[in-house]
Amino acid sequence: MISIGARGIKVRNLQKMLVKEGYLLDKREIDSIFGPKTRAAVMEFQKNNKLKIDGIVGDETNREIMFLKYPNFSSHEFKCKCRGAYCDGFPAKIDEDLITQLQRIRNSLKRPVIITSGLRCERHNINSGGVKSSLHLKGRAADIRSPGVSVKELGKLAVNINSHGGCGISYASFVHLDTGSKRIW
Ligand SMILES: [Zn+2]
Ligand SMILES: [Zn+2]
Secondary structure, eight states, X not given: OBOTTOBSHHHHHHHHHHHHTTSSOOGGGOSSBOOHHHHHHHHHHHHHTTOOOSSOXXXXXXXXXXXXXXXXXXXXXXXXXXXXXXXXXXXXXXXXXXXXXXXXXXXXXXXXXXXXXXXXXHHHHHXXXXXXXXXXXXXXXXXXXXXXXXXXXXXXXXXXXXXXSEEEOOOSSOEEEESSSSEEO
């Protein structure tokens, strides 16, 4: 977490993003010091992303910053589907490696990749029949489909691309992808 008064490389990277996205207008603002202008820019970023506007870069803001790198995915697609019944939608941090794999699949397919299940809180995982140790609980798994692409075809591609993680390719309507150990089922 960083906020006003912080210094160093994390502030520098934050300021670079803020310049790139147009929240800081001048490259001279990149001074590695979290001052009032940086704080104001962070608050503007939070406002535009419908986050809590506190000028503090914590988990929520970091998550939205991370997603800037992935043009075809947004954090909302990963939200727990209990729809606020048991959690705020983000019970765990989303593993960036998972998003990287999904973006690579998306780039290869050149078609939309729809996340049917991303994050799950414990209660929603139980309700949806997930195993107790499901990587969906840890933000390290996503179930996906792609309209017009067969599950078999999508599974084959997932196995090729997500070569170091797990792929569940025997389900009827989706392919499961995770960043756990290499497994195919
Ligand atoms: Zn939930
Ligand atoms: Zn799954």
